[in-house]
Amino acid sequence: MLAHIARRIGHFHGHQISSAILRRMRASLKTINPISLQDFSQPNPSWSPEMRKFYDHYNAQCDTDTETYENKTGPWRKLPSYNRSIKHATGGIYISKLIQAKARLFTRSVNEQGATFEYVAFFNKEEKICICLFQPGHLLEGAPGHVHGGAIATMIDTVTGTLAGYLSGPSVTANLNINYRSPVPLGSVVIIHCALDRIEGRKTFITCKVTSTDESKVYTEATVLFVSIKLGSLFG
Ligand SMILES: CCCCC/C=C/C/C=C\C/C=C\C/C=C\CCCC(=O)SCCNC(=O)CCNC(=O)[C@H](O)C(C)(C)COP(=O)(O)OP(=O)(O)OC[C@H]1O[C@@H](n2cnc3c(N)ncnc32)[C@H](O)[C@@H]1OP(=O)(O)O
Numbered sequence: 001m002l003a004h005i006a007r008r009i010g011h012f013h014g015h016q017i018s019s020a021i022l023r024r025m026r027a028s029l030k031t032i033n034p035i036s037l038q039d040f041s042q043p044n045p046s047w048s049p050e051m052r053k054f055y056d057h058y059n060a061q062c063d064t065d066t067e068t069y070e071n072k073t074g075p076w077r078k079l080p081s082y083n084r085s086i087k088h089a090t091g092g093i094y095i096s097k098l099i100q101a102k103a104r105l106f107t108r109s110v111n112e113q114g115a116t117f118e119y120v121a122f123f124n125k126e127e128k129i130c131i132c133l134f135q136p137g138h139l140l141e142g143a144p145g146h147v148h149g150g151a152i153a154t155m156i157d158t159v160t161g162t163l164a165g166y167l168s169g170p171s172v173t174a175n176l177n178i179n180y181r182s183p184v185p186l187g188s189v190v191i192i193h194c195a196l197d198r199i200e201g202r203k204t205f206i207t208c209k210v211t212s213t214d215e216s217k218v219y220t221e222a223t224v225l226f227v228s229i230k231l232g233s234l235f236g
Pocket residue numbers: 085086088157158159160161162165170171172173174175201202203225227229231
């Protein structure tokens with residue numbers, strides 16, 4: 001595991017990051033705490049049988065074994081999900097005091113399993129697509145019994161942003177355009193499909209569709225523009 005982390009230092013989803021940030025990361029390596037490597041997208045008891053079934057379906061087609069890190073053959077890669085966004089640049093390492101110590105990634109800020117955002121994402125590098133299995137919990141209510149539009153927007157932003165990050169390096173959302181076609185029931189399982197539309201210089205355009213697991217029903221459609229940035233610009 002530590003070898004895996006060491007390989008990740010210096011890269012953000014495979015894109016090189018600036019030497020100033022690197023120096024601060026390396027200086028903080030002594031703060032590695034194995035507990036901070038928790039992947040929040042691993043199955044947990046709150047997952048419904050349907051969520052688990054689709055997780056098993058995609059996980060069986062991955063290029064790496066989730067538990068042993070051994071190579072397999074398959075088009076998908078299961079993406080880890082940490083509770084601080086900076087950990088995505090470091091492969092899960094907690095870098096103390098680099099940014100606010102109490103900061104947590106919005107979607108991973110509630111500890112109660114199943115209450116808010118239960119999700120797992122898979123990336124297909126060849127096809128430049130990402131899919132996410134999302135089981136929205138009872139604390140995400142908007143319309144009675146259904147998911148809040150802001151929570152759906154959050155998940156679309158998260159998964160499209162993850163795809164943009166893997167394809168174009170550190171990027172921020174510049175424009176998020178959403179059409180809500182049908183309300184999403186709380187506790188259901190939906191699939192968020194994201195695909196690269198095009199890259200123009202610093203701009204990465206991603207399309208997104210939220211559907212039922214059998215894809216017969218379209219809940220939401222979106223187009224999102226990400227603009228790549230230098231990671232250091234976030235730190236002033
Ligand atoms: C760590 C890095 C990124 C942070 C997120 C990282 C997450 C960590 C990874 C994994 C975590 C897991 C999942 C989460 C993943 C993602 C979700 C979070 C993403 C967010 O939730 S992030 C927060 C909301 N986001 C902002 O807080 C952005 C505020 N904003 C700005 O920071 C600037 O506004 C910026 C940088 C966008 C541009 O500023 P700038 O000065 O660098 O560049 P400039 O203005 O020249 O634009 C360059 C070209 O983009 C065109 N352009 C710009 N804006 C446009 C618009 N709105 N519509 C159409 N075109 C637009 C221009 O027209 C020009 O186009 P052209 O080159 O063709 O002329």
